[in-house]
Amino acid sequence: QKEVEQNSGPLSVPEGAIASLNCTYSDRGSQSFFWYRQYSGKSPELIMFIYSNGDKEDGRFTAQLNKASQYVSLLIRDSQPSDSATYLCAVRAAGNKLTFGGGTRVLVKP
Amino acid sequence: GAGVSQSPSNKVTEKGKDVELRCDPISGHTALYWYRQSLGQGLEFLIYFQGNSAPDKSGLPSDRFSAERTGGSVSTLTIQRTQQEDSAVYLCASSSVDSNQPQHFGDGTRLSIL
Numbered sequence: 001q002k003e004v005e006q007n008s009g010p011l012s013v014p015e016g017a018i019a020s021l022n023c024t025y026s027d028r029g030s031q032s033f034f035w036y037r038q039y040s041g042k043s044p045e046l047i048m049f050i051y052s053n054g055d056k057e058d059g060r061f062t063a064q065l066n067k068a069s070q071y072v073s074l075l076i077r078d079s080q081p082s083d084s085a086t087y088l089c090a091v092r093a094a095g096n097k098l099t100f101g102g103g104t105r106v107l108v109k110p
Numbered sequence: 111g112a113g114v115s116q117s118p119s120n121k122v123t124e125k126g127k128d129v130e131l132r133c134d135p136i137s138g139h140t141a142l143y144w145y146r147q148s149l150g151q152g153l154e155f156l157i158y159f160q161g162n163s164a165p166d167k168s169g170l171p172s173d174r175f176s177a178e179r180t181g182g183s184v185s186t187l188t189i190q191r192t193q194q195e196d197s198a199v200y201l202c203a204s205s206s207v208d209s210n211q212p213q214h215f216g217d218g219t220r221l222s223i224l
Contacts, residue, residue: 031210034212034213036215042217043201043216043218044215045215046212046213046214049210049212051210088153090153090213092210096141096143096158096160096205097143097155097166097168098143098155098213099155100145100152101152102152103152
């Protein structure tokens with residue numbers, strides 16, 4: 001079992017719809033959780049981070065964390081073609097090392 | 111500069127040669143990380159530096175890989191006797207000392223071994 005798992009996709013959503021991305025992790029001691037967006041040929045850029053159970057909203061993005069179930073999700077509201085990218089979930093357990101999932105490719109169709 | 115700076119942006123070399131990749135972290139960031147990303151794959155952790163502590167080398171794939179961080183700032187990742195499977199994008203990231211702070215990535219070095 002991988003430490004951080006994501007569906008590789010592609011997740012295809014129509015423009016204006018909500019894209020829902022999920023990530024599960026195996027280390028119950030994980031402390032902090034990050035979502036990065038990566039365009040093809042580019043480096044990852046941070047979208048959101050979340051530490052506490054519940055929801056955290058930032059603009060069109062909402063991160064949801066459920067430590068009991070060991071999953072973290074990302075919702076993208078009013079999806080735009082510019083949101084088409086690979087979304088990487090990253091989890092930090094003890095120490096500073098981040099463990100990344102394989103990423104979910106999102107395609108937003110006009 | 112304001113962000114993480116990596117050089118070179120692209121490197122093409124012959125199998126068996128040694129290569130050095132450089133990373134200049136964000137000013138004031140004490141933590142520095144190296145990752146490798148092969149085509150279409152996720153990020154693979156290589157090594158982590160935090161201040162003056164001994165680095166976490168647990169992700170280095172073989173003894174051909176090594177890294178240094180001089181003066182707590184600039185880091186160099188060295189790959190000796192390169193192999194074709196070393197072809198990948200090598201990404202550097204830095205973060206502040208607070209372990210809850212996110213990592214910020216440089217643009218990476220695309221390494222191609224012929």
